[in-house]
Each structure stands twice: as C-alpha cells, then as structure tokens.
Amino acid sequence: MPYTRYQRAVRKAQADGRIPALSVALVRADREPWLLTVGESGNPEHPLGPDSRFRIGSVTKSFTAVMVMQARDDGLLDLDEPVARYLDVPAHGDATIRRLLSHTAGYQREPYGDVWDTLITPDAGRMLAELDRAERVLPNARRFHYSNLGLAVLGHLVAKLRGGTWAEILTERILAPLGLRHTTVERPAEAVVGYLVDAYSDAARPEPAFDLGGVAPAAQLWSTAADMATWGAFLADPAPGVLDPATVEEMRWPVTTTDESLWAAGFGLGLILCPDGKRAVHVGHDGAMPGFLAGVYGRRGGEGNPGGLGCAVLGSSGTAGEVNELVHELLRLAVEIDPAEIRPWRPAAPAPQPYRSVLGRWWSEGSEYIFGWHDGRLQARVADAPAGRPPAIFRPLPDQADVLRTISGRETGELLRLHRDDSGTVVRMHWATYRFTRGQEAFDGGLASDGPFGVPGG
Known part of the structure; x- marks a missing residue:
C-alpha cells in the first residue's frame, strides 16, 4: 500500500x-x-x-x-x-x-x-x-x-x-x-x-x-x-x-x-x-x-x-x-x-489533407527529423531524440494554412513555411529559415550521397 x-x-x-x-x-x-x-x-x-x-x-x-x-x-x-x-x-x-x-x-x-x-x-x-x-x-x-x-x-x-x-x-x-x-x-x-x-x-x-x-x-x-x-x-x-x-x-x-x-x-x-x-x-x-x-x-x-x-x-x-x-x-x-494509469492508445481521425504530404522523414543541417500528426496537431522531433523529449508543435496562422507558428518545443515562436509542387504536394519546408528536404542535402543543395570526397571549391 x-x-x-x-x-x-x-x-x-x-x-x-x-x-x-x-x-x-x-x-x-x-x-x-x-x-x-x-x-x-x-x-x-x-x-x-x-x-x-x-x-x-x-x-x-x-x-x-x-x-x-x-x-x-x-x-x-x-x-x-x-x-x-x-x-x-x-x-x-x-x-x-x-x-x-x-x-x-x-x-x-x-x-x-x-x-x-x-x-x-x-x-x-x-x-x-x-x-x-x-x-x-x-x-x-x-x-x-x-x-x-x-x-x-x-x-x-x-x-x-x-x-x-x-x-x-x-x-x-x-x-x-x-x-x-x-x-x-x-x-x-x-x-x-x-x-x-x-x-x-x-x-x-x-x-x-x-x-x-x-x-x-x-x-x-x-x-x-x-x-x-x-x-x-x-x-x-x-x-x-x-x-x-x-x-x-x-x-x-x-x-x-x-x-x-x-x-x-x-x-x-x-x-x-x-x-x-x-x-x-x-x-x-x-x-x-x-x-x-x-x-x-x-x-x-x-x-x-x-x-x-x-x-x-x-x-x-x-x-x-x-x-x-x-x-x-x-x-x-x-x-x-503509485504512478498514473497508462491510457490505452486509440485510433483517431487522419491528418487533414493539406498536411498529409508533410508527414514522415525530412532532413535539415544533415540531421533527420520526423513530422507527424498527433492529438490533432502537426508535430516534429529530431529522429534520434530521447523518447521523453516533447515534440515541437505547430499551429497554422489565420488564413495561411501553409505558414505555421511553432507554439511549443524546439524553435518555439519560429515559423514553419511549406512549399508545394504543382500537384499540391509539400516538397520543401523552411523552419526558422533552415531548409528541410526529403533527402540529406548539403547547404549548396547537393545530395550527400552524390558528392565526391574533396575540398569544397577545389
């Protein structure tokens, strides 16, 4: 007892x-x-x-x-x-x-x-x-x-x-x-x-x-x-x-x-x-x-x-x-x-259509991030972050669904901007002005997997 x-x-x-x-x-x-x-x-x-x-x-x-x-x-x-x-x-x-x-x-x-x-x-x-x-x-x-x-x-x-x-x-x-x-x-x-x-x-x-x-x-x-x-x-x-x-x-x-x-x-x-x-x-x-x-x-x-x-x-x-x-x-x-009871996980509504192409893995500054939709909000975390670290949470600006404010967690207060192709798929993002892409890119836009080892500009 x-x-x-x-x-x-x-x-x-x-x-x-x-x-x-x-x-x-x-x-x-x-x-x-x-x-x-x-x-x-x-x-x-x-x-x-x-x-x-x-x-x-x-x-x-x-x-x-x-x-x-x-x-x-x-x-x-x-x-x-x-x-x-x-x-x-x-x-x-x-x-x-x-x-x-x-x-x-x-x-x-x-x-x-x-x-x-x-x-x-x-x-x-x-x-x-x-x-x-x-x-x-x-x-x-x-x-x-x-x-x-x-x-x-x-x-x-x-x-x-x-x-x-x-x-x-x-x-x-x-x-x-x-x-x-x-x-x-x-x-x-x-x-x-x-x-x-x-x-x-x-x-x-x-x-x-x-x-x-x-x-x-x-x-x-x-x-x-x-x-x-x-x-x-x-x-x-x-x-x-x-x-x-x-x-x-x-x-x-x-x-x-x-x-x-x-x-x-x-x-x-x-x-x-x-x-x-x-x-x-x-x-x-x-x-x-x-x-x-x-x-x-x-x-x-x-x-x-x-x-x-x-x-x-x-x-x-x-x-x-x-x-x-x-x-x-x-x-x-x-x-x-006497810890709190663990609540069972239950399925919920899917992410709204405009944000579904955001979900998944992205890269920025050579590091991998995971964007997800949980508890009715877009969230993001560093892929290898400790499990207990709270994610960043985003809220769309009024009348600007593709511009979101970070309301808690990493980069609180900063903007997340979504960039879409002609089909409406999000293909690039900028968070706190840093570029986020689906592949691991260097700051010059080249993929890490394509670049030969050497001195830049040499």
Missing part, C-alpha cells in the same frame, strides 16, 4: 528533524487527497489535526507573484517597466518588475532597519518611504539575490493598481476563487505554536508570533497543508479562471540559477524551480518564519505523473531542514509507487 511508504517517510522526517508538529498533504488529479499530521500543536484549545494552521512564510511570495501576473494580463502593468512608473518611491525605482519577481534587481534582503532583531516591521507607507535608506547591494540583473523587500514592494504596487489593500486583493482574486478557505492573513485560532528546538537537548522554546506589517506580501500567510497542496497543484497544472495557464507557464520558465556553481535550483517569475531528473521539475516555494518551515510544490512532467500533483509539508520548527526535503521526496514517491 503506497500510504504506508508515505506515512513512514513523514514519521521519519518528524522524528529525525525533531519537529513538534508536522502536517502533510498530497493531492493529485486521480486520487483523493492524502493527509497526515504527526506531533502536537502546542495549542491546548486546538489539538493537531488537518485543520491546524501553520505559518507558510515565503510561500506567500508565490501568491504575490500570481497577483502581479494577473495585473499584467489585465493590462495594468508591464513586467519590463520600472517600478517608479507605477509607484512613487524615493529610490531604486529603476528596477523592473520582472527583475524584482526573479530576485535579480539587487535590492537588499530586508527593509531598512534590524527588523529580525526588534521584530518591529514598518507599515507599507513607511517601508516604501524608506527605500532610499535601503541598499542596492548588487547592480540590476547581475545575479540572483533573494529579497523580501523586493516582493513586498510588488505586493503594494499591485494593491495600488487595483485600488485596495494587498490582503483584500489576495482574497478576492486568489483565495476565494480557488476555495482556499483556511488560508488567512491574520493568525487564526487554530494556529499551532512555532518552536526553536534546542540543538543539544529535547527542549523547545516557543517563538514569538508577530505581524509583518508592510512586509506582509513577502511572508505573512497562515494555512493548512491541504490548502497548500492544492496551491502546489495549481502552480503545476492550473485550471483557467484565476490565471491563464500560459501565464503560469511563463512564470515557470527559469530566469536565473540560484547558485552559479551548482545548478540544482532556479528561479522563474516568483517561483522556485527544482529539476528532478528525466524531464521532471518541482515548482513552488519554500517558507520560513520564526518557529516554522514550509515546502509547497507541484510536480511537472516526468513518467507516471497523473497531473494536478501537489504536495505541502508544514512544520512547527524553524530549523528542521527535513521539512524542505520531505516535500520533494513525497512527490517522487507519488509517481514511483
């Missing part, structure tokens, strides 16, 4: 990490949600259970990032415009929204002041007014540098454009539509206690719970594992309504690596990207607040993936790295021990 392995992994992480309370949820499109809690809440009025709430820390940033992309899709902002175009700031207003989303704008990590020493955070107005006291620690676009300040600025930028507070816009445009009823800005009655666990004994000290004020768009939220697993699944396979799936795909494209010498993780537009081998990637965010750690991810691609696969691991210890490891382990286990 797969649940036994899930349970063992969770219980081992809780014991090894010495985590007072651990709440885990795994959701997928083809199964009922799986939930497990281990430990004690520290809240005598609300024992630990599926409805227990944990701080999710910087997982909050993924919500703020979606709010920014919603505003972009609604025409309220341009990702490549500077912040100062939309928000009156005394300094660093030249940073673009795209750079802030990907943590490549060079903003210092926190707002001005020792907020983690005093536990006093500025409100939104003061935080923005004191931007001239915060440093630009790196030049724009130089490299990845994580910044709570940058995402907080973006949260208030969206709030201004929408005419409300960050919390109001978040609830209206994300939490309510997705049914995330247990995700809140304010600390709920069901909150578990967060702890600092002593390194040299089994003692645990409660950490203070405090409001982040103006920094809220970066790390304020409380939630349940079930709500957060649902959010992880949304980031992997979004249903239309909250955000166009193509926009979420844009957010998932890597903008930067987080470590130039170890390419184990990257950052997209507000999302962490963790490759997991064989064309799979985990997309989501980690979170940390005093006494809490969280990992919330969805799984994209890979063999056995049922789709809509998301996992959340929420813990009440601020030092247990097992929380952030367990979320990835459970996503791997889900496709290893």
Whole structure:
C-alpha cells in the first residue's frame, strides 16, 4: 500500500528533524487527497489535526507573484517597466518588475532597519518611504539575490493598481476563487505554536508570533497543508479562471540559477524551480518564519505523473531542514509507487489533407527529423531524440494554412513555411529559415550521397 511508504517517510522526517508538529498533504488529479499530521500543536484549545494552521512564510511570495501576473494580463502593468512608473518611491525605482519577481534587481534582503532583531516591521507607507535608506547591494540583473523587500514592494504596487489593500486583493482574486478557505492573513485560532528546538537537548522554546506589517506580501500567510497542496497543484497544472495557464507557464520558465556553481535550483517569475531528473521539475516555494518551515510544490512532467500533483509539508520548527526535503521526496514517491494509469492508445481521425504530404522523414543541417500528426496537431522531433523529449508543435496562422507558428518545443515562436509542387504536394519546408528536404542535402543543395570526397571549391 503506497500510504504506508508515505506515512513512514513523514514519521521519519518528524522524528529525525525533531519537529513538534508536522502536517502533510498530497493531492493529485486521480486520487483523493492524502493527509497526515504527526506531533502536537502546542495549542491546548486546538489539538493537531488537518485543520491546524501553520505559518507558510515565503510561500506567500508565490501568491504575490500570481497577483502581479494577473495585473499584467489585465493590462495594468508591464513586467519590463520600472517600478517608479507605477509607484512613487524615493529610490531604486529603476528596477523592473520582472527583475524584482526573479530576485535579480539587487535590492537588499530586508527593509531598512534590524527588523529580525526588534521584530518591529514598518507599515507599507513607511517601508516604501524608506527605500532610499535601503541598499542596492548588487547592480540590476547581475545575479540572483533573494529579497523580501523586493516582493513586498510588488505586493503594494499591485494593491495600488487595483485600488485596495494587498490582503483584500489576495482574497478576492486568489483565495476565494480557488476555495482556499483556511488560508488567512491574520493568525487564526487554530494556529499551532512555532518552536526553536534546542540543538543539544529535547527542549523547545516557543517563538514569538508577530505581524509583518508592510512586509506582509513577502511572508505573512497562515494555512493548512491541504490548502497548500492544492496551491502546489495549481502552480503545476492550473485550471483557467484565476490565471491563464500560459501565464503560469511563463512564470515557470527559469530566469536565473540560484547558485552559479551548482545548478540544482532556479528561479522563474516568483517561483522556485527544482529539476528532478528525466524531464521532471518541482515548482513552488519554500517558507520560513520564526518557529516554522514550509515546502509547497507541484510536480511537472516526468513518467507516471497523473497531473494536478501537489504536495505541502508544514512544520512547527524553524530549523528542521527535513521539512524542505520531505516535500520533494513525497512527490517522487507519488509517481514511483503509485504512478498514473497508462491510457490505452486509440485510433483517431487522419491528418487533414493539406498536411498529409508533410508527414514522415525530412532532413535539415544533415540531421533527420520526423513530422507527424498527433492529438490533432502537426508535430516534429529530431529522429534520434530521447523518447521523453516533447515534440515541437505547430499551429497554422489565420488564413495561411501553409505558414505555421511553432507554439511549443524546439524553435518555439519560429515559423514553419511549406512549399508545394504543382500537384499540391509539400516538397520543401523552411523552419526558422533552415531548409528541410526529403533527402540529406548539403547547404549548396547537393545530395550527400552524390558528392565526391574533396575540398569544397577545389
């Protein structure tokens, strides 16, 4: 039974990490949600259970990032415009929204002041007014540098454009539509206690719970594992309504690596990207607040993936790295021990007549390609490409059946142009301007099989 392995992994992480309370949820499109809690809440009025709430820390940033992309899709902002175009700031207003989303704008990590020493955070107005006291620690676009300040600025930028507070816009445009009823800005009655666990004994000290004020768009939220697993699944396979799936795909494209010498993780537009081998990637965010750690991810691609696969691991210890490891382990286990059912192949309608002469083998740059018609679309792949590599997919331009746009895969965005003989048969193609022919031709048009060995032009 797969649940036994899930349970063992969770219980081992809780014991090894010495985590007072651990709440885990795994959701997928083809199964009922799986939930497990281990430990004690520290809240005598609300024992630990599926409805227990944990701080999710910087997982909050993924919500703020979606709010920014919603505003972009609604025409309220341009990702490549500077912040100062939309928000009156005394300094660093030249940073673009795209750079802030990907943590490549060079903003210092926190707002001005020792907020983690005093536990006093500025409100939104003061935080923005004191931007001239915060440093630009790196030049724009130089490299990845994580910044709570940058995402907080973006949260208030969206709030201004929408005419409300960050919390109001978040609830209206994300939490309510997705049914995330247990995700809140304010600390709920069901909150578990967060702890600092002593390194040299089994003692645990409660950490203070405090409001982040103006920094809220970066790390304020409380939630349940079930709500957060649902959010992880949304980031992997979004249903239309909250955000166009193509926009979420844009957010998932890597903008930067987080470590130039170890390419184990990257950052997209507000999302962490963790490759997991064989064309799979985990997309989501980690979170940390005093006494809490969280990992919330969805799984994209890979063999056995049922789709809509998301996992959340929420813990009440601020030092247990097992929380952030367990979320990835459970996503791997889900496709290893309980993979999606294999759907039987069934015959379908043939390719439309205008594209039938495209099907088959073609040559370009000395390499062989195979063009086919599958799932109602013209597709192409390199003949010797690994089986798991997605094909290029084409879509005809409006009113131009012989000119197609590459909409995914190799050469995305480029045109494929078909050239026909007098009978209407496609005899030559140009893809991204490279010539495609039925025989293996050199760049001068001669067949490789006809040319004598020698020096060109000799």
